[in-house]
Amino acid sequence: MEIISDTSVNDLRVSAAAGQDASIRFRLLNHDTTQTALLTHISGTDLCIWMVDTNDAVSEGFDQILHKASAINFWGTICFSVLIIALIFLYRKNMFTLMMDPVTGGYSPSRFNQEAERLIARSAPGDYTFIVMNTAGFKLFNDIYGYAESNRILKHIHSTILKYLEKGEILARFGADDFNLLIHTTSEEVMVQKLDLVVDEINQFNAHLREKQWIIFRAGVYQIADTTLPVVHIRDRANIARKKLEIPTGDILYSCGFYEEEDRAQLQQENILTNKMDDALKTQDFKVYLQPKVDISTGKIINAEALVRWEDADMGLVPPDKFIPLFEKIGFIRRLDLYMWEQVCICLRRWLDAGLQAIPISVNLSRMHLINRDFLAPFIEIQKKYAIPPKLLELELTETAFQDRPDAIPEAISQIHLAGYSCSLDDFGSGYSSLNNLESLDIDILKLDCKFLRDARTENDKGHIVIEELIHMARRLGITVCCEGVETEDQLAFLRKCHCDIGQGYLFSKPVEVAAFEELLFGSVSGNP
Numbered sequence: 018m019e020i021i022s023d024t025s026v027n028d029l030r031v032s033a034a035a036g037q038d039a040s041i042r043f044r045l046l047n048h049d050t051t052q053t054a055l056l057t058h059i060s061g062t063d064l065c066i067w068m069v070d071t072n073d074a075v076s077e078g079f080d081q082i083l084h085k086a087s088a089i090n091f092w093g094t095i096c097f098s099v100l101i102i103a104l105i106f107l108y109r110k111n112m113f114t115l116m117m118d119p120v121t122g123g124y125s126p127s128r129f130n131q132e133a134e135r136l137i138a139r140s141a142p143g144d145y146t147f148i149v150m151n152t153a154g155f156k157l158f159n160d161i162y163g164y165a166e167s168n169r170i171l172k173h174i175h176s177t178i179l180k181y182l183e184k185g186e187i188l189a190r191f192g193a194d195d196f197n198l199l200i201h202t203t204s205e206e207v208m209v210q211k212l213d214l215v216v217d218e219i220n221q222f223n224a225h226l227r228e229k230q231w232i233i234f235r236a237g238v239y240q241i242a243d244t245t246l247p248v249v250h251i252r253d254r255a256n257i258a259r260k261k262l263e264i265p266t267g268d269i270l271y272s273c274g275f276y277e278e279e280d281r282a283q284l285q286q287e288n289i290l291t292n293k294m295d296d297a298l299k300t301q302d303f304k305v306y307l308q309p310k311v312d313i314s315t316g317k318i319i320n321a322e323a324l325v326r327w328e329d330a331d332m333g334l335v336p337p338d339k340f341i342p343l344f345e346k347i348g349f350i351r352r353l354d355l356y357m358w359e360q361v362c363i364c365l366r367r368w369l370d371a372g373l374q375a376i377p378i379s380v381n382l383s384r385m386h387l388i389n390r391d392f393l394a395p396f397i398e399i400q401k402k403y404a405i406p407p408k409l410l411e412l413e414l415t416e417t418a419f420q421d422r423p424d425a426i427p428e429a430i431s432q433i434h435l436a437g438y439s440c441s442l443d444d445f446g447s448g449y450s451s452l453n454n455l456e457s458l459d460i461d462i463l464k465l466d467c468k469f470l471r472d473a474r475t476e477n478d479k480g481h482i483v484i485e486e487l488i489h490m491a492r493r494l495g496i497t498v499c500c501e502g503v504e505t506e507d508q509l510a511f512l513r514k515c516h517c518d519i520g521q522g523y524l525f526s527k528p529v530e531v532a533a534f535e536e537l538l539f540g541s542v543s544g545n546p
């Protein structure tokens with residue numbers, strides 16, 4: 018250590034002994050920096066404090082720390098700024114997704130809801146109308162074209178609808194393919210005209226396509242009478258109106274329904290039925306009723322039709338028109354038809370086992386089955402399980418199936434024949450009947466709808482002539498004719514005169530439980546369920 022102050026180490030010792038303060042400056046060996054030491058006497062004691070002021074060393078360290086701190090500060094500021102920019106970017110992006118539909122570039126659902134709440138709150142009852150438009154079978158587009166192309170289709174639908182909107186009217190896509198519109202109320206007629214134009218323009222792209230791919234809609238409309246309703250409830254009402262519609266068929270591109278108060282009750286009823294149907298199938302609450310089909314020339318029961326009834330503990334006996342349309346809409350009808358088929362097979366097996374003269378029974382086949390090319394496989398499986406001779410089974414296909422899927426029908430009929438069952442064309446004349454069907458389809462039995470007999474009132478009127486000619490034509494084509502809705506002796510006499518083969522109607526019997534039918538057919542059968 019090298020002393021560089023005037024004070025020596027000895028001077029320090031003297032000062033300490035005298036109880037005085039002193040200081041010394043020195044430099045440590047191999048060190049460039051000088052240090053100062055201070056000796057301070059603690060008053061009232063014999064003690065001193067020895068402090069070393071490492072002045073230069075500290076300042077050097079301090080410089081380094083300052084240097085590091087400013088570097089940290091610099092990079093910290095950079096990182097912080099990047100973080101803030103990222104946060105702003107994320108916030109904007111979030112706001113963007115919150116406010117804008119990335120597929121259509123239009124309003125997002127939440128933006129639409131906000132705007133709709135605002136517009137409706139300011140409006141008078143009846144000023145605005147809420148429309149929900151849903152594209153039927155859009156999933157198919159996804160399957161055929163993939164997501165990217167399907168998204169372009171959605172954008173196209175959106176931009177086309179948007180063109181027809183006026184100031185103060187809004188639109189957004191909800192879910193996959195639901196379009197919600199809030200528009201000024203006009204008359205139903207004007208609204209339908211507008212929908213015509215919109216849907217037509219949406220489908221314009223088909224003009225250049227050889228294989229047309231129609232975009233079909235179901236539109237539910239609610240004219241907002243109660244402006245205090247939250248938008249979710251307003252939308253529910255438009256959806257109720259939409260759900261009561263059938264999916265348009267043929268060359269009809271959209272169907273449009275208007276909300277009515279009683280629709281809500283209907284929807285509630287449908288919800289009750291939907292909630293109960295699975296259990297009802299398990300607990301066998303669906304009952305087979307049989308209605309005889311009678312040979313007109315002999316008056317004998319030669320056939321029967323199985324018709325479903327729902328026996329429910331709370332609802333009582335529910336007729337099919339209360340639940341079949343619903344089941345067709347939600348697809349449950351396929352399970353129900355198979356259940357009926359199985360019950361019919363069980364019944365026939367019992368007759369055969371009892372050595373009774375079993376007669377063929379027909380089961381109604383909903384058009385919903387025809388969606389699946391292999392629809393008959395489960396029917397065949399059941400028939401084989403109970404070892405029923407196929408000639409004892411008949412499937413009734415309604416005329417409406419021909420409008421929906423004309424291409425699938427010939428194939429379905431040939432499958433039915435291949436399995437050995439008979440095939441009848443049901444409700445002929447109830448809708449858009451086509452005489453072509455008689456000639457082109459390989460059906461075994463033509464069932465003339467009740468409507469024909471109802472319309473044939475006076476002798477030799479047009480109704481009578483039509484029935485007569487239809488029977489004549491069917492017979493020449495080798496098709497058996499069954500006339501439905503025979504209620505009076507006069508009608509029966511007329512059918513006999515026209516050589517109609519089979520009659521079905523209340524004159525012979527209403528549809529009855531299996532046990533009652535067996536009474537009619539065999540007298541009585543032991544071992545009835």
Ligand code: C2E
Pocket residue numbers: 308323324325336337338341350353354357381382383443444467501502503504521522523524528
């Ligand atoms: P449908 O297949 O045309 O059945 C004949 C309907 O006419 C039956 O009505 C029957 O009770 C009724 N009917 C029979 N004779 C007369 C008559 O003389 N006068 C009048 N006014 N009506 C008569 P139901 O049983 O109410 O069935 C209605 C419809 O429900 C059936 O019409 C059929 O389309 C459908 N359906 C019934 N059961 C089934 C089923 O198991 N599966 C399917 N998919 N549909 C079924």
Ligand code: CA
Pocket residue numbers: 322381413443
């Ligand atoms: Ca039928």
Ligand code: CA
Pocket residue numbers: 443444464466501
């Ligand atoms: Ca019928």
